Amino acid sequence: MQTSSSTLKRTALIIAPWLLIVGFWYGLRASGLVNPALVPAPHLVFAKALELAEGRLWQDIYMSTQRVFIGVTLGVAAAVPVGFCLGWYKGLRTFIDPVINFFRALPPIALIPLVIVYFGIGEVAKTVILFYASFFAGVIVMYEGIAQISPIFIKVSRTLGASDLEIFGKVIIPLTIPHILTAVRVALGVAWATLVASELIAAQQGLGALIQDASSFFQLDIIYVGIICIGLIALLMDLALRAATRRLVAWQDRIA
Template sequence: MAKFSDGTLLTAVWASLSRILIGYTIGTALAILIGSLMGWFRYVEYVFDPIVECMRPVPPLAYIPLIILWIGIGEESRILVLVITSFVVCIVPTFSGMKQVPKVYVEAARTLGASEATIFYKVAIPFAVPFIFAGMRVGMAASWATLVAAELVAAQSGLGYMLQAGRRFFDTSLVMVGIFCIGVLAFIMDRIFRTIQVRMSRWEEVSK
């Protein structure tokens, strides 16, 4: 129980959570930005679609050896893996949401005198919000799975490292607590996203 009373558990939780928050935020922000532009502007789609389609089939963990060769095994490498994971998972739903904006909404906005920029921000983006949040929620789960695997390979802190230590020393309680913490943290973050999604998608209830 020393692992839980001396602050080791809190240190591991904070190490993993901070990596998730940084890598996931950067990755999803890039995915939403590029995915929205890809879905709305054809020339942007022509540029980025081949890149995205080449990245999608590759498991994020497959990038770890290359990342280690380029930037070492420091904190930046683990965060970069999370950026790639969340980006690849989130960009496709964002792109699909932008592609499914009903033309009647666009034509109605143009009839009322809205500019293309206004249509993009006031019509297309709000319509794609449910798709974006679906991608963000899946990306969060994928980021946790990737982070734990990355910490098992090359880390000196975090929940993945704690699981590895529990396995090495045959400490079942340490492994179980690590798994429990990962599940609880992922669940809480998913609930937060669901709450935000409901508030940002109230227009759907009105339109129904």
């Protein structure tokens, strides 16, 4: 009985914020503070989503998800070794940190003209933009996390007679996994936030392209559908990563 009550309470806490958002949305539209024509009602946006689902929406979702997946995969694959080296070697971090922060601060959308010049307007150009955003987000998380690993783990391992290879495989890698997963989560968030910018590059399909096409014809309900789809997919991917994190680093809880 207590378990059932706890589950209901947790479910209510999860659902409540969404109901508040929908209520605020209806309230804002009815308040007169904003022209109702500029704020399509939630039920109208939902109806438009169902209509689009019979046409291009699923293909747009697929294309955007594919672009984000490829960009994040390549970005994190490059960010993990770079971030590890920066976090592990303090001298290297001091040397390269200003450069990393310089490029991290550049908005990907500002690079679009150069990306078009160097990579054209195909899928490679879109992947480059998402790679750029994912890489620098991942590097920052990795090297900040690695830099905080206590040297005591290495010292204790050496005291117990572990070789360098054993230390790396049984101490460093397990301690690095949580930071890798966090880097993936952060990179995913940044990539989805950058998606619309990447799809400015002559995209015919994708949620960013859907939003841009709708903005050209002032189709606000379609714009809302595109924005909500981006948020929902990003949320689902983040929840999946959280579940994977709980499984892969369950040993931390046992140690604690």
